[in-house]
Structures are given as structure tokens and as C-alpha cells.
Amino acid sequence: MDIFIDALGETFAPTTAAFALAAIGLNFHYGMTGLLNMGHAGFMLLGMYGFAISTQRGAPIWLALIVAMVVAVLFGLLLGWPTLKLRGDYLAIVTIAAAEMIRFLGRSQSLQGLTGASTGIRGNDYKYTFEALSPFPDERITVGWFTYHGTLSSSWWLRVVAWVMVLAFALLFWRLSKSPWGRVLKGIREDEDAVRSLGKNVYWYKMQALVLGGVIGALGGILWALGNAVQPDSMGRPTTFWIWTLLLLGGAATVFGPVLGSVLFWTSLVVVKRVAGVLVPDSWMTQSELEPFSLVLVGITLMCLVVFRPQGILGDRREQAINV
Amino acid sequence: MTIERRTVVRAVLVFVVAALAVTLFSAMTAQGATVSDSAVSSDISMTTTTVDIDPPDDAASEPAPTSYSGSNRFLQSIVNGLVFGLLLALASVGLSLIYGTTGLSNFAHGEQVSFGAVLTYFFATQQPVSLPMIPVSFVIGMPLVPAALLAIAVAGALGWVQDRYLWSRLRKRRVGLVQQMIVSIGLSLAILNFIQWWVGGRRLRLTPDIDPRYQLGPVYLGEQTLISTGIAIACLLGVGFFLTQTRRGRATRAVSDNPSLAAASGIKVDSIVRLVWVMAASLAAVGGILLALYENGTAFDAGARLLLLMFAAVTLGGLGHPFGALVGSMVIGLVTEVSTVWLAPDLKYAVALGILILVLLVRPQGILGRAERVG
Numbered sequence: 269m270d271i272f273i274d275a276l277g278e279t280f281a282p283t284t285a286a287f288a289l290a291a292i293g294l295n296f297h298y299g300m301t302g303l304l305n306m307g308h309a310g311f312m313l314l315g316m317y318g319f320a321i322s323t324q325r326g327a328p329i330w331l332a333l334i335v336a337m338v339v340a341v342l343f344g345l346l347l348g349w350p351t352l353k354l355r356g357d358y359l360a361i362v363t364i365a366a367a368e369m370i371r372f373l374g375r376s377q378s379l380q381g382l383t384g385a386s387t388g389i390r391g392n393d394y395k396y397t398f399e400a401l402s403p404f405p406d407e408r409i410t411v412g413w414f415t416y417h418g419t420l421s422s423s424w425w426l427r428v429v430a431w432v433m434v435l436a437f438a439l440l441f442w443r444l445s446k447s448p449w450g451r452v453l454k455g456i457r458e459d460e461d462a463v464r465s466l467g468k469n470v471y472w473y474k475m476q477a478l479v480l481g482g483v484i485g486a487l488g489g490i491l492w493a494l495g496n497a498v499q500p501d502s503m504g505r506p507t508t509f510w511i512w513t514l515l516l517l518g519g520a521a522t523v524f525g526p527v528l529g530s531v532l533f534w535t536s537l538v539v540v541k542r543v544a545g546v547l548v549p550d551s552w553m554t555q556s557e558l559e560p561f562s563l564v565l566v567g568i569t570l571m572c573l574v575v576f577r578p579q580g581i582l583g584d585r586r587e588q589a590i591n592v
Numbered sequence: 593m594t595i596e597r598r599t600v601v602r603a604v605l606v607f608v609v610a611a612l613a614v615t616l617f618s619a620m621t622a623q624g625a626t627v628s629d630s631a632v633s634s635d636i637s638m639t640t641t642t643v644d645i646d647p648p649d650d651a652a653s654e655p656a657p658t659s660y661s662g663s664n665r666f667l668q669s670i671v672n673g674l675v676f677g678l679l680l681a682l683a684s685v686g687l688s689l690i691y692g693t694t695g696l697s698n699f700a701h702g703e704q705v706s707f708g709a710v711l712t713y714f715f716a717t718q719q720p721v722s723l724p725m726i727p728v729s730f731v732i733g734m735p736l737v738p739a740a741l742l743a744i745a746v747a748g749a750l751g752w753v754q755d756r757y758l759w760s761r762l763r764k765r766r767v768g769l770v771q772q773m774i775v776s777i778g779l780s781l782a783i784l785n786f787i788q789w790w791v792g793g794r795r796l797r798l799t800p801d802i803d804p805r806y807q808l809g810p811v812y813l814g815e816q817t818l819i820s821t822g823i824a825i826a827c828l829l830g831v832g833f834f835l836t837q838t839r840r841g842r843a844t845r846a847v848s849d850n851p852s853l854a855a856a857s858g859i860k861v862d863s864i865v866r867l868v869w870v871m872a873a874s875l876a877a878v879g880g881i882l883l884a885l886y887e888n889g890t891a892f893d894a895g896a897r898l899l900l901l902m903f904a905a906v907t908l909g910g911l912g913h914p915f916g917a918l919v920g921s922m923v924i925g926l927v928t929e930v931s932t933v934w935l936a937p938d939l940k941y942a943v944a945l946g947i948l949i950l951v952l953l954v955r956p957q958g959i960l961g962r963a964e965r966v967g
Contacts, residue, residue, distance in 0.1 A: 304770060306777075350953040356770060357697050361903050362952060365945040368900055372942035378935075505896070509781050512774065549727075557724070560789035567782030574774045575767060 271542040273413045275535045282422050282495035284534045285430035290488030291515045291526030292437045296481035298512075299521035300445060301474055302457035304360040307347070308485050308511050310367025313374060313503040314339050315486025316493035320394035321382060329397040333490070340486035343370075344479035352474045364505065374500035389498040391421060398494055399425070422495045430491045434527060437484055442523045453477055454521075506563070513570040519583030528581060537562055664810045669929045671811045677925020678824040679886060681918045683879030683895075684902040685831055686872025688917035691906065692848035693868050694759070697773050700780035701876060702899030703787070708747045708877025709890035710787055713796040715739035724789050736799050744877045751873025754779075755866050780896070787892040795889045798881070820882040827878055828918065831871075835914060844868060848914075901928070901941065904948035910958030919959055923947070 278284060290312055297303040318336030327335065347366055351359045373379060375386040383389070402425040404418035417423045444450045452473055455463040464470050489503070496502070510533065518529025540562045545555065579585045687701045714721050715732050716739035722729035734742070758779075762772055804815050835841040846854040847864045855861045876895075883898070884890035905924045909916025927947050928940040935943065951958070 304773075350949065350956075354952070354956050357773065358907075358952065358956065360697065360773065361907055362949055365900055365904065365948050369942045369945045372939060372945075376936055376938045376942070378939065506781065509777055512777070516774070556792075557789050560785040561724075563785035564782045564789065567778045567780070567785065570778030570781065571775045574771045574778065575762065575765075578771060 271539065271546075274542060275539050277414055278534045278538045279531050280427055280431065281534065282426045282430050282491060284530050285427070285434050286488045286492035286495065287511060287514060287534070288434045288488075288527045288530035289430070289437060289491060290485045291511050291518070291530055292434070292441055293481040293484030293488060294511055294515050295441060295520060295522075295526050296444075296453075296477050296484065298515065299525070300441075300450060300457065301453045301477040302356070303352075303474060303478060303481075304356045305363045305478070305481070306360045306505075306508055306512075307363030307365075307367030309503040309505070309507040310363070310370045311340050311343065311482040311485035312489030312492065312507070313367070313370055313500060314343050315489035316498045316503075317374060317383060318486070319490045320389045320493060320498045323394040323397055324389070329401065332394075332397065333487075336486050336490055337483050340482045341479050344482035345475065348475045348478045352471055352478070364508070367503075367508065368505065371500045371504055383500070384498070386500065388500060391493075391497040394498070395421065395494060398429075399423075401425075426491075426494055430495075433487065433491065437487075438523050438527060445521075445523070449473075449476075509570070510566065513566055513573070516570065516573050516578070516580050519580030521584070522580075522582040525580055525582045532581075533566075537566070540565060666930070666933055668811045669933050670926065671813065673926035673929030674922065675813075675817055675821050675886065675925070676929055677922035678821055678828070679879055679883045680898070680901060680905055680925050681879075681921035682824050682827055682882065683876050683898060684905045684917045684921050685828070685914055686868075686875045687902050688906045688909070688911070688914050689844070689848070689868045690872050691911055692914065693844065693851070693865050694763070695769050696759070696776065697903070699773065699776045699899065700783060701872070701902065702895035702897075703780050703783035704747060704751070704873050704876035705880035705883070705895030705898055706787055706890065706892060707750065707783065707895070708743050708874075708880035709798070709884040709894055710791055710796065710892065711743035711746055711877070712736075712740045712881050712884070713791070713798050713890065715742055716798055717796070718800070721791075724786070740881050743881065744874050747877030748870045748874035751869040751871075752866065754873070755869035759869070760862060760865070780899075784893065784896055791892055793892065795891050796884075797889045798884050814886075816885045820885050823878070824882055827875065831875070831914070840864070840867065897941075901944055904944050907948060908951050908958055910960040913958070913960045916958055916960035923959075 290308060293311070294305060294308050297305040297308075315336045318339040319332045322332040322335040323329070343366075347359075347363055351362045374383045374388075376383075377385050379385065399419050402419040402423070404423070404425050406419050407417070408415055409418045409424055411424075416427070419425050445454070452463060452468055455466075455468075456470055456473060460470055463473075514529035514533040515526055516529070517532060518527065519525030541558045544558055544561065573580065683701075683705050686704070687698060690696055690698050690701070715734045716736050718731060718733045720729040720731050732739075758775075759772070762775065767775070805812050806815065806818070833841075835845060843854065843859045843864050844867070846857070846859055847861050851861050854864075880890070880895060884894065887894075901924055902921075905920035906917050907920070908923055909918065909920030924944050924947070928944045931940050931943040
């Protein structure tokens with residue numbers, strides 16, 4: 269029963285929402301345009317740095333959000349500029365390299381005053397502007413099986429805001445994918461040269477998709493940071509790979525694929541860890557070994573998904589035929 | 593070769609931005625030099641469980657600063673860079689060969705590197721070891737050299753198994769290259785966490801011996817480092833000889849050039865690719881073991897930390913060009929080590945990745961690559 273409640277709580281946890289939002293951003297890159305962005309965690313990290321650092325310096329919440337988004341836009345422009353003209357796997361290598369660079373810079377001692385180096389930024393240093401907006405009481409609230417704080421950190425307030433944002437951006441994705449703009453992007457995904465021959469500026473369209481998805485990724489990063497803390501090492505390559513896994517699991521190029529993928533991913537991680545913790549005796553697998561074990565399963569899931577069901581749960585197989 | 597004016601302008605712009613960034617950084621570092629130095633060392637000892645740990649505290653690159661004048665430090669870092677570049681080349685030659693023959697950007701190659709090193713630890717250590725899911729621990733404790741040879745053989749066998757049961761099947765199913773790349777990412781995630789599950793997150797030392805250090809002119813080199821360098825050079829010469837002088841090596845280069853043409857002229861492409869996988873996996877293991885000796889230890893994520901440097905080296909030299917991987921590795925090795933003269937050591941990997949992005953701007957096909965490789 270505990271396992272069931274824990275798993276159910278995970279379905280609407282802030283982390284789940286944050287990853288769903290980040291995956292919606294990646295869906296603009298990969299699902300819609302076919303861009304191989306392997307550095308999505310870099311966008312998330314930049315977003316949370318932009319938000320946390322500007323809040324620390326006394327910026328109000330709207331300004332902090334704008335700073336985070338501007339930083340993500342600049343990063344997207346910088347990344348896209350050299351690589352969007354090259355073949356797809358160059359973008360993959362450059363984005364992954366750039367995301368790691370951000371992380372190395374963030375955890376470098378040289379920038380301790382700004383980013384807090386490898387310890388990062390404590391939650392209390394930047395969460396107050398967001399928490400001050402909360403309409404919920406400043407105490408623990410129980411709804412059904414679940415008890416969370418009303419306002420602080422991983423709270424009901426954050427859950428409500430996070431899921432409203434996820435729904436809003438899913439709606440945006442749905443509208444944009446039906447728009448003429450979205451049709452051009454899908455055309456680029458299917459056949460770049462054909463779109464170019466119609467007189468569209470493919471490079472510029474790709475750039476727009478990269479920047480838009482990156483900004484959504486940054487917002488996902490902010491949501492994540494509001495539930496946890498700014499920690500450069502939690503936004504390494506594995507994070508990007510998880511986002512890819514859950515996007516492909518739910519179904520790339522679909523509206524609710526990222527959301528479903530994120531819910532399934534985090535819920536099943538909890539279930540696997542808890543069930544293995546109960547069933548497997550401690551002498552076979554200690555508690556600390558459960559984490560790598562469940563991530564082995566994540567890796568294998570990713571491999572099997574790509575080979576056997578590239579369209580994911582909700583997707584359409586014909587939409588996922590992209591290649592370089 | 594003609595260089596467009598726009599490209600040059602772009603390059604100059606990026607150089608200016610990079611120079612500004614470096615100046616800014618060194619100014620910041622100089623401000624808190626004493627603070628940050630002590631903080632760096634404490635930081636290294638602090639982070640043991642994070643997935644990517646900062647640059648390892650290799651014994652050779654952290655000399656006592658008081659006994660060193662500026663130029664000596666510079667020379668020492670050049671020597672360290674050359675050694676590191678050679679070891680990196682061992683690991684990345686395989687990555688380049690695989691890319692050349694199959695077109696796959698293999699993100700799981702870093703795990704081959706750590707697998708070799710961890711397996712050597714498994715065979716050689718005097719500590720009790722165990723396998724995942726099996727609640728028995730035992731001591732193998734072989735001498736280092738046979739342990740390393742056995743580990744290389746097992747790693748090579750893993751390469752064979754991977755190609756036989758995974759990659760060749762994907763090629764037969766005509767799974768696209770992008771999809772294959774994502775499969776390799778999944779594989780890397782699985783192997784990385786499997787190794788962590790197996791040996792845990794601590795730092796593993798292959799040998800308890802303390803490495804005697806020699807002074808050669810103005811620079812210091814450890815005995816293990818010298819031997820490792822020798823082995824690395826021998827292996828690289830062997831690969832070079834194989835590729836240029838033997839029949840199979842020429843066939844490999846032919847497949848790398850144009851697989852269908854090679855198949856049409858009677859080369860068995862599949863068996864060449866299989867051979868390349870075995871070679872790549874065992875070379876990666878050799879690189880992993882030598883790097884573990886050079887850095888005085890290894891960890892489950894040693895290869896994962898190297899993966900991007902390997903990609904940088906391979907892209908820099910020209911994707912799919914085996915000698916390009918060597919050139920690129922030397923550049924990356926030199927850049928990472930020499931940058932520590934001016935910048936904080938925890939930034940040296942960031943510098944290498946910056947160089948990668950810079951080169952892609954100016955010459956996307958890499959130093960030795962040909963322009964038509966880029967789409």
C-alpha cells in the first residue's frame with residue numbers, strides 16, 4: 269500500500285512536472301524539427317542559474333524569470349549559430365559539449381561568488397520570491413493520502429503552478445504544431461531540402477525551434493530548482509538522457525507524450541526501487557545499489573524503445589522516420 | 593582549399609570572445625588565488641559520489657608550486673599534455689574507427705574505457721571483490737600485467753559480443769544512424785550504472801605501489817607514466833602499421849572510405865566491422881588501464897568523463913579519420929594541460945570543449961577531414 273501511495277504521489281510531484289516541461293521543450297527540438305539536442309540539461313541549468321542568481325541580487329520574480337529566459341535564448345543562439353548548418357550529429361556533439369561546459373563553469377571554484385561552485389545555491393537563497401506569492405496557508409496540508417507543505421519548497425503551491433505551466437506549454441505545442449510555422453518545422457524534419465526549395469529559410473526556422481525549446485527547458489529547470497536546490501552536478505549528461513528516455517517513452521511529436529512519459533518514468537523508477545527493496549534480500553543488493561540498478565533498467569528501456577517502438581506509447585510511427 | 597571571408601570573420605569574433613572570457617577568468621582567479629587553491633584541493637576530496645568528478649588529482653600535474661619557476665611549470669604541463677594526449681589517443685582511435693566504418697557516433701565508448709580499467713582492478717586487487725547479485729566476495733589478486741592482459745581480452749570479447757548481438761542486428765534491420773546513436777546512449781547509461789552497481793562509487797587503485805618519480809631535465813615523470821607512454825606509443829604504431837601495411841588494414845580503410853564500393857570489390861564489410869569493434873574495444877581498455885595508472889586510480893565514471901574529450905579529439909582531427917584522432921588527441925591533451933598554467937585546474941575540461949566548438953566554427957570537417965564529409 270505504501271508503495272502504491274508513493275508511486276501515486278510521484279505522478280504529480282514537482283520533479284515530474286519539471287521533467288515534463290523540459291521534455292516539451294525537447295519535443296520542439298526533436299519531435300517537431302528533428303534536432304538532436306543532447307544538451308538539454310544545459311538549458312535547464314542555465315535557467316536555474318539565471319533565476320537563482322538574479323533573485324539573490326534582489327530581482328523581483330518577473331525579472332528573474334526574464335533573466336533566465338534571456339540567458340537561455342542567448343545560449344540557444346550561440347549553439348545554433350555554428351551547428352545548425354552542419355549534419356545532425358554535429359549538433360548532438362556540440363550541444364552535449366556545451367552543456368557540460370556550462371556545468372564545469374558552474375562548479376568551478378573561479379565562479380564561487382556567483383554560482384556557489386560545486387555546492388551550488390541553497391534553496392532558501394532564491395525561493396522566497398516564489399513562495400511569497402503563494403495563496404496557500406503556511407502549514408502542512410493533507411489532501412487524501414498526501415501531506416505536503418502549503419507554501420515551502422516542494423509544496424502544494426509549487427505543484428499547482430508547475431502543472432498549470434505544463435498544461436499551458438502542452439497547449440502551446442498543440443497550437444504551434446497545427447500552425448503554418450509548425451508545418452514548416454515538420455517539413456524540415458522530414459525533408460530539409462524540400463522545404464528549402466520552397467523558399468523557406470531552414471536555418472532560421474531551426475534556430476527558432478532551438479531557442480523556443482531551450483527557453484521551455486530553462487523554465488523546466490526553474491521548476492526543478494524550486495523543488496530542490498541549484499546543484500550543477502544534478503544537471504549532468506544523465507539528466508539529458510533521462511529526458512530523452514521519457515520523451516521517447518511517451519512519444520515524440522505528440523502533445524501529451526512528454527507528460528505521459530515523465531509520469532511513467534518517475535513512477536516506475538519509484539516502483540522499481542521500492543519493489544526491489546522489498547523483494548531482493550539485502551545481501552544480494554544493498555539499498556545503495558538500488559539506484560544504479562534502476563538506472564541500468566532505464567538504459568535498457570531506452571535501447572529497446574528506440575529499436576522496437578521508436579514512436580513511443582502515443583506516437584505515430586510514420587512521424588518518426590527522421591535520419592541525418 | 594578556400595576559406596570564406598565570413599568564416600574568418602566568425603573565427604576572429606569567437607577568438608575575441610574567448611580571449612575576453614579568459615582574461616575575465618584569470619582576473620577573477622588572481623583575485624582569490626590563495627582562497628581558490630586551497631578550496632580546489634578540498635573540493636576534490638569532497639566529491640566522491642557525484643557522477644562526474646572534477647579533473648583527477650594526477651600526481652604529476654600538481655607539483656609543489658614553490659619549487660617551480662614559471663617556465664618549468666609550462667614545460668611540465670606540456671609534457672603532461674603530451675602524455676595525456678597519447679593515452680587519450682589510444683582510447684579515441686577506436687571511436688574514430690567505428691565512426692569511419694559504420695557511421696555510428698558511439699556514446700558507449702567511454703564505458704569501454706572504464707570497463708577495461710575496472711576489470712583490471714577486479715582481477716588485480718588484493719581487496720575482496722564481488723559480482724552484482726551474487727552475495728559472495730572473494731579475492732583474485734593476480735599480478736598487474738596478467739590481470740591487465742586478461743581484462744583487455746575480456747573487453748575485446750565484449751566488443752565482439754556487442755557487434756554480433758546488437759550493432760550488426762541493428763544494421764541488418766536498417767535502423768537509422770540517429771536511432772543507433774540513441775541506442776548507444778542507452779547502452780552507455782546501462783553499462784555506466786552497471787559498473788557503479790558492481791564496484792561502487794569509490795576510487796579504485798590498480799596497484800598499491802608508490803610510483804617512483806624521475807627528474808628529466810626540468811620536468812618530472814613517474815616510472816609508471818614512462819612505461820604507459822611506451823606502451824601507448826607501441827600500440828599506436830601497431831595500429832598505424834595495421835592500417836597502412838596489412839591487407840586487412842587497407843580493407844578497413846576502404847570500408848571507411850565507401851562501404852558499398854568496398855563490398856563491391858569483394859571485401860567482407862561485416863567481418864571488417866566486427867574486427868574494428870574488437871580492436872576498438874580492446875584499445876579502449878588499454879587506454880583505460882594506462883590512464884588509471886597515470887592518474888593513480890580509476891572509478892566507474894572514468895570513461896564517462898573522458899567521452900567528451902574523446903569526441904572532441906575525434907571531431908577535431910576529422911570524424912572517421914584514424915590518424916585524425918591521434919592529432920586531435922594530442923591537441924586536446926596539450927590544451928587541457930597547458931591551460932592549467934593560467935586557469936584553474938577545474939576548468940581544463942571546459943577549455944577543451946570550448947576548443948571543440950571553436951574548431952567546428954572554422955573547419956567543421958576537422959584538421960585532417962575532407963570537406964564533403966559534412967552534410
